[in-house]
Amino acid sequence: MRTIKRDAPILLEVNNLSTDFLVAGQEPAHALVDINFRLREGEVLGIVGESGCGKTTLMLSLMRLLPANGRITSGQINFMNNDLLDLSEREMGDVRWKNIAMIFQGAMNALNPVHTVGRQIAEAIIQHNYITDKKAVTDRVVELLELVGIGAERKDQYPHQYSGGMRQRAMIAMALACNPQVVIADEPTTALDVMIQAQILELLGTLRDKLGLSILFVTHDLGVVAEMCDTVLVMYGGVTAEYANVDTIFNAPQHPYTQELLRAFPDLTKPMEKLISIPGYPPRLNALPAGCRFAPRCPHAFGRCHVEAPPLHGVQDRHFASCHLVEPESNISPETPEFPGKSNEL
């Protein structure tokens, strides 16, 4: 198993990031509250949660692409020692392609149907690198397409001539146009067949190794997380439920939400086991429960959970969970025995 170094340089550090949505005549909705994480060079961080848990809001906040009624109310987004929240809109525009690029959900609809794929990739290169030499641009387009496994001869084709998997590859090529250090992939494989999904995941893994990319991988597919990610941030109702390395999340989860999510996910290696669904739905942002946001659905909730929101406790070194049941010192599990994935830490 590939391991990332514990002390690889930190590229992106998010501290206490909170985002509100303003709604006329109502209290602002707290869509994100105090999100913290660190992304190291070459690390793949999975962001997991059901629909409506704030995953996409987090991504849009990082890119400063929130819709007009979204406001980042506090926190810092430190990227290579610059706080992205201090940058002007123009400077941020440069960061967006050259440092942090995004692969959007729904490759089917993210490409412009009336321009060739090559032209759309070229546009990104010209816009952000100020290259005007046609030959240089074409060379770069071909290089990018080949990097993602698309033959150069297909650059003059239109998106409808591409299959779903190829379009997703083209989207990845476009995200890489300006050599970013961080790629945000928002559900990049959700609409794809398993075999195509495997091809795309393999491609992302190769790119990470070859280009030293760090990837923020947003998904609700826990299987993909287990395959791809080094570390995992589990979100629930806009807050961090649990944050740890991938092995801890899957084999020693502390937050009841993580545990329930795992029980609801089909596991091919354990057929015939009954799936347990999580009753209820994630809270609506305009009707958040008092106390812990997961309490109404939590099987272990007790009195205090309904009145007091738990802070994010450090369970162990680089393992955090926001639950009253995992208060520091009270519930620290012994070190898990040595196994191959053990060195794979936050």
Added chain:
Amino acid sequence: MSEQQPIIELKNLRKLFPVNKTSLWEQEEKFVHAVDDVSFVLHPGEVLALVGESGCGKSTLALTLMNLETPTEGQIFFEGRDVTHLSGKPLQEMRRHIQMVFQDPYESLNPTMTIGDIVAEPLVVHRLEPNKQARQDRVVRALEDAGLKPASNFMHRYPHELSGGQRQRVVIAGALVLEPKVLLADEPVSMLDVSIRAEILNLLASLRETRGISVLFITHDLGTVAYFADRIAVMYLGRIVEMGGTLSVLERPLHPYTKALLSVMPVPNPRLRRERIILQGETPNPIDLPSGCRFHPRCPIAQPHCQQTDPAWREIEPAHWAACLEV
């Protein structure tokens, strides 16, 4: 189970769609081989999962079964009766017993009708239960069997007021209200969130026990079938390449395509990251099928003879069939 009369039996079913000629001088007429020589049986109370990637013909197979597409060749038997070319009243009568659950609960419910009316509509269409009270009772029973309890909370609401999981339950209730013998579920959970998937899968599994319904479960996700299917049939390019009991297919897959599909299924355990057999390229065009075994261009173990010989459908282990020359 084998002594029982199967509820549905397909014999050498074939569905070809003619392709428009691209040139006036084109001689040969071309076809999309959507379903090509498929045979299987579905027993009463059995859950059969039909697994394959997009474009392998699994949805066409379901439509053909419902007689929404006319098969080009082959026969369909329902309870031992040949229903391949039924039309008119007998067809409607047969369809009552085979109901479909579609993929997208957001688009398969009429937004202007209440849940009660939506679920009652099949009864009206089939002219069953003219008595209003009796009709209402059946609707309530169907909704409650589909897990919408108490039904009175839902009858007068509209689809937009319900969540995705609840809508899919309404779709299932609409199928159940006719008391069908077979449910054809075409990707019933692929649009739903993980936490809700489990609940719909458990519901489908329980219907077999409470109502003795047979389910043909069509999906591309092997992970979801493992929980309640009795048997799995794997389809590739219009043909079933492997079929057997769920555990034997999952634990001892025979066909290289099944092996590859299983190897790329993400498993929610990072300690089990394994060697994946990633097939390169995409499923070939179903118009110009490869010669010999149709899987040979992508097959990791293909031999020269695979290019010439179309493999026969053989029983390799008891009740575990595959079409491959190399097993």
